[in-house]
Amino acid sequence: MSAEDDLLGSIESEESRDSRCDYALYTYRLTQSSPEPSSIDKPNESSLDNISLSLDLLHSSLSVDLELKFRENLATFLPKASMYSNDGKVSTLEILSSPAMYYYQLLQSDHSNDNDDDDDTDYTSGQSANYVVCLICNCKQGLELFRSELETFCEQLKPLIQTNPPKKDQIVGSPLNMLLKEWYFNHVLYLSRCVERCYPVLPELLQVAVKGNTKITGNDKQLMADIQRFIEFSTLSLLIQLPENDELKEQTVIEVTAEGCTFSDFEHSKFCSDWAQVLLSQGATNTDPFFLKQAIENFKLKIIQDINAFKRLIQKAEADYYSLYKSYLFLCVCGNGQLLIDCAINEANSLTDSSSSLAVLKVLQEYTKRNGFRSVKSMQI
Template identity: 30%
Template sequence: MADESDSGSVHSNLSEQNADKKAPYNNCLRFYALYSFYPNRSNKHGNTTPDAKPNEDECNFSLSIAATNLSASAETDLRRCLANKLSKGSYMPGSGNFLSLGISSSEDISNSAVCYYNVLSCEPIEIENNGEPEYKQFVVCFVSFSDSSLDLFRFELDTYCKGITKLLDAESSVLVSDPTSQQLSQIDTNLKDYLDSWHQTVLEYLTRCVKRLNKNIHYLIFSSLLDAQLIITGATPQEEEDINKFVQCCSIAPLVEQLRPELDDNLVDIRNQPIIKLNLDKDSVTFDTNGNIPSQFCRLAGEHLLTIESQNITKLRDSLESVKLAFIHNLNKVKRFLKQAEIDHYALYRSYLYLRKCGSGELLIRYVKIDATSETLSVLKTLEEFIQKQGHSLQ
């Protein structure tokens, strides 16, 4: 029989989060820094890496501040940590990395911070230095003292950095080649504004969605797990962008795409996307699910999300990640029961009980069909016919 601790396991996976002590969240705890980066410039040519010793020639790059809203001491600490990482050469341009920092944002703020950094490959800038070519790149850093799970936003951060690359390509000629002469005023205002608003775009869409949809937020979770085509009307461009990001962060589509190459042409393909319509106006939120009923699993997930302080980005994202993990756990368990049911009738009964208790039976069946063998499909057909005769809902 299905373990009740697994059934509709959103609460069981997330309940401990509410016990955590709440802390203030505000924009002053999030910062940025932009550096010009010469990967092949040695110390003797003016390496400005803060932890390099005067007589060292081993370090083969230069790292110089171009723009930041960190204090001078905090920026120096950040650059020292960053230089240690870059000196090991363990980075891939365009792909973000994370590091923990021991710096302070102010006298009364804890010095525990998380930093995302990315080496940006802009249009090549070749500079002659004593007859030797040097190739200039940039390194962008986003620092947060309040978001401990910043790594959960890797995709969003990498995407956001593509916008920085475009701005840098347009403004690269503004920054002179000599790092010692670079001034913050030389950075284009649009680029500064873009860097300064990173947290609003990358992180705070979760807060805005929860506030805007409120008790209807479970419909977005359901739309994502259903892999539905969401048609949005009446929304502002900002609202539509936020909602699409929310749906994407709840999606388990990457798992589905990994399974698709293994599909047999004779097997069932569920990617005939259902359509869900969302209409927003000033005072109301309306969903038209076209007969698709949100599952209990999604309703519980939405209810839990509303218990979290809306400004607590880390808890919101952790909650959504736990929803995905719980759903995948349920999916794997159903697959295991159905596989056993090919030779064991009691396992078929356990499958039936589990699908009824987990709160997301209809959704799970859709995903089971993606990579099921012909034997499993036969078992599942028998199970679906039994459920239909019993008149039970798996929602």
């Protein structure tokens, strides 16, 4: 078996870590022989051609042979210009026969690097020490979906690196080492654990994520943290603004126990129930986190699409009674009618010239309060 085939297979015997993940932490230096004075402080595109990248291993979960191969790939593949950006990036590991991806990000400490070379000019000399965190995952695609979680993870590493710059002989067993070991468990698998532990109330969990304003209580700290991450990812609070009515102001309490979680008096929509079934389509256990991540992204996208479609129908309904009827039918079949009305009314209230739209929405609001959102089995909108 080749070394390429072994990159992530080598860690399967380590029961303390997930077989799908690995990590590596490097220090790096960018050097250039006899550079132009202006290029030392602000390297330009032409000066980058003469820059060499030096990566020194601090710690890795890979075997020695595999880490060397990965480092060679990283040094040649990594664009030198990207080292001047603090943004994390995701790339494929093309040297392997089995599919793999990795996330890498530049981190800096506040401690200066005073190493100088006689023949080379060190771009980091006298400045902050520089580190590269690499998070490797045995997957063909999907790691880019977790970019925000991995950026958050790297933000957690920064204080440890800035206050106590890691040294090669002191990393094992350190808090930094513990975080690196658990990156996949804490920041990717949380979705799978939420589905596995909370599948009986998954529709309510999705509804809470849309609504927001929750309080999580209990003794299971791991599940509490997982649910909090689930809600933070699934929420639409940054995309839509819900009205501040009494119902939405009321805080939903999630009680976490060893068996899972329960909710205070809380109803979920048919829309959330349907999407819960999508999340459970692979089963309630051992669910692929990348599938779950994409499914929840689609869940959020569908809500936004329905909101926009409903707004267009309301605009037409201002002068067309048939469009008013179609608006009501749309509310019935989308399974999320109350949310659409609430969002549309909230937006109309914030606009100066929206009296016509508000009049239409008030009619729909009053009608649905009396009659509900009666299902219509088949129709064309």
